[in-house]
Amino acid sequence: MFDFTNPSRQSIKGIAVLFGFNSYKIIKSLFLAIAALSYSFIKSGKVFGMSQNKMIVIVFSVFLVIFIRSILQYLNFKFYIDNDDFILSKGILNKEKISVSKSKIQNIYIRQNVLQQIINVVQLEIETAGDAKAEVKINALSRERALELKEHLLSYKSIENKGLELLNDTPKVTAVYYRASLKKLFLEGLSQNHIKSFMIIVGFVGGFYTSYEDYLKQLKLGDKFELLVKQNENSISILIVVFLLILSVTLIISILFSLIKTFLLNFELQVIEHKKTIEIKKGLFNKVAIILSPSRIQNIEIKNNRLKRYFGLNTLSIKQAMVDKKLQKHFSIIGLDRVQVDYLVKKLMQKIGLISKQEKPEKYYIRVLILKSIIPILIFNLLSFFKFGNQFWIVNLFLVPLISVLIYWRYRKAYYAIKDNMLIVGSGAISTITELLEFHKIQAVATKQTIFQKIRKIVTVEIYTASKATKILYVKESRANTIVDYLLYQVESQRKDWM
Amino acid sequence: MFANQEIDISTIPKAEIVSLKPISRSYLKILFINNILKYIILFGLIISGNNFLEKEWISNVFWYVIILLVVLFILQSIITVLGFKKRGYALRTHDIIYAKGLLSHKKTIVPFIRIQHTETKQSFIAKLFNLASLNVYTAGESGGDLSINGLTRTEAENINQLLTTKIK
Numbered sequence: 001m002f003d004f005t006n007p008s009r010q011s012i013k014g015i016a017v018l019f020g021f022n023s024y025k026i027i028k029s030l031f032l033a034i035a036a037l038s039y040s041f042i043k044s045g046k047v048f049g050m051s052q053n054k055m056i057v058i059v060f061s062v063f064l065v066i067f068i069r070s071i072l073q074y075l076n077f078k079f080y081i082d083n084d085d086f087i088l089s090k091g092i093l094n095k096e097k098i099s100v101s102k103s104k105i106q107n108i109y110i111r112q113n114v115l116q117q118i119i120n121v122v123q124l125e126i127e128t129a130g131d132a133k134a135e136v137k138i139n140a141l142s143r144e145r146a147l148e149l150k151e152h153l154l155s156y157k158s159i160e161n162k163g164l165e166l167l168n169d170t171p172k173v174t175a176v177y178y179r180a181s182l183k184k185l186f187l188e189g190l191s192q193n194h195i196k197s198f199m200i201i202v203g204f205v206g207g208f209y210t211s212y213e214d215y216l217k218q219l220k221l222g223d224k225f226e227l228l229v230k231q232n233e234n235s236i237s238i239l240i241v242v243f244l245l246i247l248s249v250t251l252i253i254s255i256l257f258s259l260i261k262t263f264l265l266n267f268e269l270q271v272i273e274h275k276k277t278i279e280i281k282k283g284l285f286n287k288v289a290i291i292l293s294p295s296r297i298q299n300i301e302i303k304n305n306r307l308k309r310y311f312g313l314n315t316l317s318i319k320q321a322m323v324d325k326k327l328q329k330h331f332s333i334i335g336l337d338r339v340q341v342d343y344l345v346k347k348l349m350q351k352i353g354l355i356s357k358q359e360k361p362e363k364y365y366i367r368v369l370i371l372k373s374i375i376p377i378l379i380f381n382l383l384s385f386f387k388f389g390n391q392f393w394i395v396n397l398f399l400v401p402l403i404s405v406l407i408y409w410r411y412r413k414a415y416y417a418i419k420d421n422m423l424i425v426g427s428g429a430i431s432t433i434t435e436l437l438e439f440h441k442i443q444a445v446a447t448k449q450t451i452f453q454k455i456r457k458i459v460t461v462e463i464y465t466a467s468k469a470t471k472i473l474y475v476k477e478s479r480a481n482t483i484v485d486y487l488l489y490q491v492e493s494q495r496k497d498w499m
Numbered sequence: 500m501f502a503n504q505e506i507d508i509s510t511i512p513k514a515e516i517v518s519l520k521p522i523s524r525s526y527l528k529i530l531f532i533n534n535i536l537k538y539i540i541l542f543g544l545i546i547s548g549n550n551f552l553e554k555e556w557i558s559n560v561f562w563y564v565i566i567l568l569v570v571l572f573i574l575q576s577i578i579t580v581l582g583f584k585k586r587g588y589a590l591r592t593h594d595i596i597y598a599k600g601l602l603s604h605k606k607t608i609v610p611f612i613r614i615q616h617t618e619t620k621q622s623f624i625a626k627l628f629n630l631a632s633l634n635v636y637t638a639g640e641s642g643g644d645l646s647i648n649g650l651t652r653t654e655a656e657n658i659n660q661l662l663t664t665k666i667k
Binding site for chain 1: 506508511512602604609626636637644663
């Protein structure tokens, strides 16, 4: 039996582990410098005119410093259990004291790397919900002590483990609710944001070009093109044809790219309904199967645009807590019609119902958008000035109406609504985005106000869940206060678990 | 019996009327020390660059850069002093409030039941002034965390103690 109630250090072998970690860190961060110095050492037998002996002394003293640091780190590292809290204090100069309530511990890992295997100790890591912010890690413990500590820490945990919910959901009422047809995938691919695909292609071609620049120069494409232009200097029509040709080719490539990407990611997309959870299966080469469980879902986002609405193509993105970052991007279902969206939202969260009153941001939002658009307008004007000289302003004939329309849409689509137990926030310019979140998923609430907004008594409210920050943009100060008070009241009086 | 009465919005506790407790005055000194250290490094870099590189274009712009830096330093000092008054925290029965920022003021409120864990930190300089900072972490990956700097050590320990009993 080990005593965990009094502050104690880790195993004395921890010094070796810390020494290993610290040396590794230093060598890793100085890798380039070390490589360069060794190179010059091998080449000339000297570095900065220092002899071999001096070099050895320097290297030795560096490791001595690391060693002393490791000892100090070891001495200053103490942990203990105080009732229901695990408390860890560390730091040589900058002292740190971390306390983790037992009830908040999600997972405890016991690991061993090569070094730890050699000296026969294990590493214990405590994971609290969500993320890697908390560095609660003990580097060297004997296996028996680690296992006992783990047991102590988990002793608080009730049997009602959230993870079990997933396992116990035996597929009794399993049915495939939705299967994306090839037609839907095709339409989704066509109505994607091709500008994005275009940018990816431009990036790719750019990278390709720089790596084969010399070779391409030999082909003298530029000269040939110039020759072509010179020959037909008088006929601008040819230039326009060439321009249109290039444009349409890139457009076709972009569309093809979007189509292929949509097919690869969403091939055989299936939504399978279990009793409590929903499973998504999709992918051609990289097949993924994801389980969505209502208790873990933090935010839901519904996205469409005018064209997609016409074809009945809504995208449902789900933000779930404690999910591998790499997997998070797969948490979406495309090609759903309105009825299916409503059904899935009801199953995963709650019924949206009719939003009777959409509250708008203040007109100040338009002013902000206009100010923000000045920079791109300036850039385009500058580019056009270098290209067309004094007739640069022509570009504004296209640019200004385009940006005005975008600003108008952005303002028109921005709204928020607080209804039943849900916060609904709308946004988007070309696409229409609806964000949904339930009150009991809220982690914290903040208000933000710049000095200019203070004069106008305008505030932005930010609402944080475990996965996402949702913003209610530019509302009147009094209104913002009511929202904050109301949301906090709901969170604090419901006392519901967020997960 | 289950009752579901309508909530009267006007009776909900108001977070905006809570007066925030200012943090320790000595934290202003720390802010200044940090600020001065930062600018000493910047000045040092520029002056040594001017002396050692001996390029003409550097000595041409040298004084402009120095003046610009001095102006920036003064501006930042003013903002630090004015912004210091904007820092403050408060504890209510069910949540903790922290606000800061002059040009952009942010007030964050974290309900106790959403706190994952807490942490007190003491940097080397803060130790000299007997100050500590209190970090409050939620599961919010997206920024719902608090970091209250410039509390006296006992204050930080007391709040930490209070929070650990509250978050169970």
